[in-house]
Amino acid sequence: xxxxxxxxxxxxxxxxxxxxxxxxAGILIGSVMAHGVHGKESQVNSSDATPLQIPNPVxxxxxxxxxxxxxxPAVVNINTESIPKANVRRRGQDNGQGQGQGNGQDxxxxxxxxxxxxxxGPGGQGGQGGQxxxPGGDDGGEGQGGxxxxxxxxxxxxxxxxxxxxxxxxxxKADKIFVRLxxxxxxxxxxxxxxxxxxxxxxxxxxxxxxxNPLPTVKMGNSQSAQIGDWVLAVGSPFGxxxxxxxxxxSSKNRSIEPGTSGxxxxxxxTDAAINPGNSGGPLVNMxxxxxxxxxxxxxxxxxxxxxxxxxxxxxxxxxxNQLIGPEHKVIRGSIGITFQPEQAMSSAVARVYGFKNGVIxxxxxxxxxxxxxxxxPGDIITTIDGREIKNGDDLINDIAGRKPGSTxxxxxxxxGEHKTTTVxxxxxxKMMAALSNGDQGxxxxxxxxxxxxxxxxxxxxxxxxxxxxxxxxxxxxxxxxPGSFADELQQLRPGQVxxxxxxxxxxxxxxxxxxxxxxxxxxxxxxxxxxxxxxxHANTYVGGTMP
Numbered sequence: 010x011x012x013x014x015x016x017x018x019x020x021x022x023x024x025x026x027x028x029x030x031x032x033x034a035g036i037l038i039g040s041v042m043a044h045g046v047h048g049k050e051s052q053v054n055s056s057d058a059t060p061l062q063i064p065n066p067v068x069x070x071x072x073x074x075x076x077x078x079x080x081x082p083a084v085v086n087i088n089t090e091s092i093p094k095a096n097v098r099r100r101g102q103d104n105g106q107g108q109g110q111g112n113g114q115d116x117x118x119x120x121x122x123x124x125x126x127x128x129x130g131p132g133g134q135g136g137q138g139g140q141x142x143x144p145g146g147d148d149g150g151e152g153q154g155g156x157x158x159x160x161x162x163x164x165x166x167x168x169x170x171x172x173x174x175x176x177x178x179x180x181x182k183a184d185k186i187f188v189r190l191x192x193x194x195x196x197x198x199x200x201x202x203x204x205x206x207x208x209x210x211x212x213x214x215x216x217x218x219x220x221x222n223p224l225p226t227v228k229m230g231n232s233q234s235a236q237i238g239d240w241v242l243a244v245g246s247p248f249g250x251x252x253x254x255x256x257x258x259x260s261s262k263n264r265s266i267e268p269g270t271s272g273x274x275x276x277x278x279x280t281d282a283a284i285n286p287g288n289s290g291g292p293l294v295n296m297x298x299x300x301x302x303x304x305x306x307x308x309x310x311x312x313x314x315x316x317x318x319x320x321x322x323x324x325x326x327x328x329x330x331n332q333l334i335g336p337e338h339k340v341i342r343g344s345i346g347i348t349f350q351p352e353q354a355m356s357s358a359v360a361r362v363y364g365f366k367n368g369v370i371x372x373x374x375x376x377x378x379x380x381x382x383x384x385x386x387p388g389d390i391i392t393t394i395d396g397r398e399i400k401n402g403d404d405l406i407n408d409i410a411g412r413k414p415g416s417t418x419x420x421x422x423x424x425x426g427e428h429k430t431t432t433v434x435x436x437x438x439x440k441m442m443a444a445l446s447n448g449d450q451g452x453x454x455x456x457x458x459x460x461x462x463x464x465x466x467x468x469x470x471x472x473x474x475x476x477x478x479x480x481x482x483x484x485x486x487x488x489x490x491x492p493g494s495f496a497d498e499l500q501q502l503r504p505g506q507v508x509x510x511x512x513x514x515x516x517x518x519x520x521x522x523x524x525x526x527x528x529x530x531x532x533x534x535x536x537x538x539x540x541x542x543x544x545x546x547h548a549n550t551y552v553g554g555t556m557p
Contacts, residue, residue, distance in 0.1 A: 212321065215333045481509070
């Protein structure tokens, strides 16, 4: 047997040598032939060849170049430095192998994972996560070259005194911000900038640089007039290449890419103009040379442009900017304390059965807040505000959010087929969300109420008529769920469901429920047995998770 292996190895070596020898011979012959051809060059007669001449410049279509020349001087390059506070890995962050651990939304880069940034900023070279541009990965990463992470983005000047609009995620958590103008030399570190204000809901930020002379500015446009199919230009610094211009068309409008309350104010212009890392915060410009959007996010499966980019509309940007430069340097939005089911997730049959053509069905009402105080209840259909018909949920949000806290609005709604009206006082959305986050919640109608607390879920005693109808001796009704909370992340708990047991212990009322929850510690498992009164089968559902 050993002799057989030896013969096989010998034949393999001989075969390998034969291939290498043949290749070497071919290379030698090719070299000789090439040398021979090269030697004859001086013997070729080319006296009949006509020399080429550089033609006179020809003026072609100048629309794109004219706009680029007009807008370019006002587009800036933004660098930020952030001193790492701790080496903490986030959910969805790169695992060091270029594979993210994010959810199904991970193909939407930048807006969630700050994709529009320099993948390897100075001082960030060599970081394990710094190269990854795939789903779930971060754009920078801490390297071994100094411990300071630097990201890269774009922005544009809107005021000759140095006020600049960019994306919030470009400067988020930055310790230092630097701006390089189009006229600054290549390699210049940039001018220090001051943060004026940010708005995470629209991902818009305003910064300012000091200047002795007036700076060039862009012209702002009305995004409402933009139409699908219109030509647009994207200007910015993709991959750090300053003053890069790409062209495309508007592919869609009013595009939402993040579900839930976090995406309430994010309705984008979609474009196929090439947008890449570093374009973030730069302008999207129409053929009149007007800015109609701020390039914010892209959809990608390759960590690069795939023809699907998203820009925050200029009308939203202008309103946000005007509030950020105000005395309080923040955006104040109104709210009435309700949740509703998006029309995209609701069958058209619902409108037919409930007998309405326009409006919003209330899913839950936050106890102790304006809508509850005005008498609105889950199942009510809001159809008008101050006599104006409400088209859908986006229309309702925009109307209420644009109102000043403390003002009042007359709400028209339908309950059990009957048209009613009530007057609601507008609350400050930020303060209301903060109160919910802290568990500060009043008692709602129908018995004692539990604050959202550690679960992020408000409950109250099940009404006696509902208990009788369902044949239940007890239970607690889920009143509200705070977005982003533990209960929300379980995804199967919803307002209107009844909790019958917690960890196999029967729950007769809020007091029993609260005593069980209070005894839970981080790391403990919790399982809810719930039923939905709206489910005719009355089947029980078991929902569980581990306490954070």
